Amino acid sequence: MIWSKPSSLSRWHDDRWLAPPLALLAAVAALILLLVLAFLLSEAWPVVNGDGWWRFFSNEGWYPLEGRFGLLPMLWASLAAAFGAVLLAAPLGLAGAIFTRFYAPPFIVKPFRIVLALLAGIPSVVYGLWGLTVLVPLIARWQPPGASLFTAILILALMILPTVALTSASALNSVPRSLLHGAAALGLIRTGIVLGVAVPAARGAILGGILLATARALGETMAVLMVAGNVVQNPTGLFEPVRVLTANIALEMSYATGVHRAGLFASGLMLTLLVLALAWLAARIVRRTHYA
Amino acid sequence: MPSHAMDRAFTCAIWSAAVLVTSAFLWLLGDLVWHGMAHLSWSFLVSEPMNAGRSGGIAPILVSTLLILAVALAAAVPLGLGAAAWLAEYTRRDGALGQAVRLSLDVLAGVPSIIFGLFGNVFFSVFLGLGFSMLSGGLTLACMILPIFIRTCEAGLSAVSDDWRHGAAALGMTRAAALWHILLPAAASAIVAGLMLGIGRATAETAALIFTSGYVDRMPESLSDSGRALAVHIYDLSMNVTGGDGAAYASALVLIVLIVAINTGALALSDRWWTRRIATS
Amino acid sequence: MKPSQWVRALITVIGLVGIAVAAQAADDKLVLTGSSTIAPLALEIGKRFEKLNPGVRVDVQSGGSSRGVADARSGLADIGMASRALKPEENDLMAHTIAMDGVGVILNSGNPVQALSDEQIKAIYTGRIRNWKEVGGNDARITVVNKAEGHSTLELFLHHFALKNSEIKADVVIGDNEQGIKTVAGNPVAIGYVSIGTAEFDAAQGTPIKLLPMAGVAATVANVRDGRFPLSRPLNLVTKDTPSGLAKRFIDFARSDKVNDLVEAQFFVPLAR
Numbered sequence: 032m033i034w035s036k037p038s039s040l041s042r043w044h045d046d047r048w049l050a051p052p053l054a055l056l057a058a059v060a061a062l063i064l065l066l067v068l069a070f071l072l073s074e075a076w077p078v079v080n081g082d083g084w085w086r087f088f089s090n091e092g093w094y095p096l097e098g099r100f101g102l103l104p105m106l107w108a109s110l111a112a113a114f115g116a117v118l119l120a121a122p123l124g125l126a127g128a129i130f131t132r133f134y135a136p137p138f139i140v141k142p143f144r145i146v147l148a149l150l151a152g153i154p155s156v157v158y159g160l161w162g163l164t165v166l167v168p169l170i171a172r173w174q175p176p177g178a179s180l181f182t183a184i185l186i187l188a189l190m191i192l193p194t195v196a197l198t199s200a201s202a203l204n205s206v207p208r209s210l211l212h213g214a215a216a217l218g219l220i221r222t223g224i225v226l227g228v229a230v231p232a233a234r235g236a237i238l239g240g241i242l243l244a245t246a247r248a249l250g251e252t253m254a255v256l257m258v259a260g261n262v263v264q265n266p267t268g269l270f271e272p273v274r275v276l277t278a279n280i281a282l283e284m285s286y287a288t289g290v291h292r293a294g295l296f297a298s299g300l301m302l303t304l305l306v307l308a309l310a311w312l313a314a315r316i317v318r319r320t321h322y323a
Numbered sequence: 324m325p326s327h328a329m330d331r332a333f334t335c336a337i338w339s340a341a342v343l344v345t346s347a348f349l350w351l352l353g354d355l356v357w358h359g360m361a362h363l364s365w366s367f368l369v370s371e372p373m374n375a376g377r378s379g380g381i382a383p384i385l386v387s388t389l390l391i392l393a394v395a396l397a398a399a400v401p402l403g404l405g406a407a408a409w410l411a412e413y414t415r416r417d418g419a420l421g422q423a424v425r426l427s428l429d430v431l432a433g434v435p436s437i438i439f440g441l442f443g444n445v446f447f448s449v450f451l452g453l454g455f456s457m458l459s460g461g462l463t464l465a466c467m468i469l470p471i472f473i474r475t476c477e478a479g480l481s482a483v484s485d486d487w488r489h490g491a492a493a494l495g496m497t498r499a500a501a502l503w504h505i506l507l508p509a510a511a512s513a514i515v516a517g518l519m520l521g522i523g524r525a526t527a528e529t530a531a532l533i534f535t536s537g538y539v540d541r542m543p544e545s546l547s548d549s550g551r552a553l554a555v556h557i558y559d560l561s562m563n564v565t566g567g568d569g570a571a572y573a574s575a576l577v578l579i580v581l582i583v584a585i586n587t588g589a590l591a592l593s594d595r596w597w598t599r600r601i602a603t604s
Numbered sequence: 605m606k607p608s609q610w611v612r613a614l615i616t617v618i619g620l621v622g623i624a625v626a627a628q629a630a631d632d633k634l635v636l637t638g639s640s641t642i643a644p645l646a647l648e649i650g651k652r653f654e655k656l657n658p659g660v661r662v663d664v665q666s667g668g669s670s671r672g673v674a675d676a677r678s679g680l681a682d683i684g685m686a687s688r689a690l691k692p693e694e695n696d697l698m699a700h701t702i703a704m705d706g707v708g709v710i711l712n713s714g715n716p717v718q719a720l721s722d723e724q725i726k727a728i729y730t731g732r733i734r735n736w737k738e739v740g741g742n743d744a745r746i747t748v749v750n751k752a753e754g755h756s757t758l759e760l761f762l763h764h765f766a767l768k769n770s771e772i773k774a775d776v777v778i779g780d781n782e783q784g785i786k787t788v789a790g791n792p793v794a795i796g797y798v799s800i801g802t803a804e805f806d807a808a809q810g811t812p813i814k815l816l817p818m819a820g821v822a823a824t825v826a827n828v829r830d831g832r833f834p835l836s837r838p839l840n841l842v843t844k845d846t847p848s849g850l851a852k853r854f855i856d857f858a859r860s861d862k863v864n865d866l867v868e869a870q871f872f873v874p875l876a877r
Contacts (some may be wrong), residue, residue: 533666538664565805
């Protein structure tokens, strides 16, 4: 049933009622972040407020039982794991999306999408379990101890790949056919159409998907905890064990009290601010295109 | 100008990527089947867990998982669609307000899941008084699903050609009608993609639910009861309970079947319902 | 009916079912939070308690020992679960031990080393001994598996060997017992320490690990029960004041021999009767 009024010139212009509720919904969505930040800040306050916050960067080593809170190595580890994973997952995910849209025979498209949806839905603990019982011993035979930055990157890449693939596929699907037909009419072969027209046209949404995947990789806890080795040290080698900030929070939150606990929340706050910086940077760099 | 040799190479690369992804998935699935198949049975699906989950089944846990998912989707989908519609229809690309909202959603996507769990515990369980309950867990999950759902839907809505909006206006349709009857259906595939990712995130979440919907494995009687989600159960069985591995793998297999079922349902729904209303271009 | 009507009907039904708060008589409810080690045991004891006391509900949540202690103190939980002895600053609370849990050193079953002295274990964990051949094994670098800070198993280990955590040179740090077992099982040159009951069970199931004797005493649940094994920790139910009413009945039940089979099923050691 179409709710159209006799004339859109009518005085009771029905469109005015739509914008405020929608804006309210959007505001609620944005408000959630403010709530989370407020929560983090309040829990981390003893550390952020006092002048003890400097020791999170200057202390040698993370030994909270002995009052040492140096978390720089874990920060580098988080960044290394997340960016390594994105380096692997972004091309693979994009390739998967291109495959779905341009190369896959019709009877493969749906099953492949289901495979991606499944990869997205498998719990991180299952990824971690599989990584721990299958990948880690495999890599240990090649480069002991097995549980290392490399394994973490592999598992994370597998976990964020569906995000990149599904958002990119959605973006590629939205590219107007007219654009693609035009490119074909110009004599471009398929590679040219894909790389030269479709991907650039969709690059805004694709980059958005990659940003979301990076954020997910930075925030992933369980799986990395099981395969990364969890030794607090600078990620000097690909096959050395490392501990990421999220795994640190998970390992120690159950037992932490006082300054230790506030410190863990402070590290969570740091991660969130990191993602904020990344997102802001991405928004500055990318000019999202509208195609019509 | 790409040559035909490059074209073949590129095609090869694309197919290899798809094969790589599928193989990784099959490797993982194979491992789950190998360890979990023996434990699966009909009674596994319909009986209560016994002996800390090592024997018996997962019936109450399945029910809890579905209820938590339902709460999460009930909260996230309307909110997400509304917010996406606002972002796509009422904000300029460079507008400050729209950018602020988008930025906050992107940041929300990066908050660690354990922080969400602790936040959910403090805000939903303690402050709003919901306690350890599936409501609390579902609402926390909704917060986690929103960023990716909104971004995907917004991208889909923005991609709908303006011709459709002009056509709707020319017909004298109100913006609300245009949105509901034309634009959202046109963006259906993107919405479903966002839904699939959201559902995936919801079913995969463990840390957030331990602190909000809890650990109780009894059959829930209402939404305000504590209920253990499947992912939490798998975590407990594989990491905490000695000898729970077989049941853990079997539960993982059930979860996979569940995800396939829900996603296939979502895809079918979108195909039948939405696109039936619009002449395909 | 049109699809939209079906959906509307479905939503209504789900809504009614969901909102239906069963008008039950106010059940007696007991809430336990705390150690995830004790949680499965408490869950099973709770189920048996519920069967014997109809109308009672025992809700068990996890969250860690410190959370259990904090919740017991603040009243958010009726009983807290802590997998360790209470610390001096927690002496405003009462601990009721329901089981013991021994901690033993494990090696991969492919490792030829049969026993290690306390000194050797200390040396391995502090990095002074780096290769298995120095203690009679193969020529391979040792992969040292340690527990994350704050876990009572770690504190027990450090206390027994008079070490500080900063002195330990670990290659892998783990969180839960099972993670430790799976790490050692998958790596022929690893060494770690876990709950004895857990290790005994997994070894009996065919997982390729073996428990080492400590100071000459075999690491078995029997030896922990007899008090001959040097490393063990208590599993405690913590309350704010002397428990009364439902909490008291539950704690007495948990400490009685009516639940010994449940304790043993979780591979802990019931208190000697």
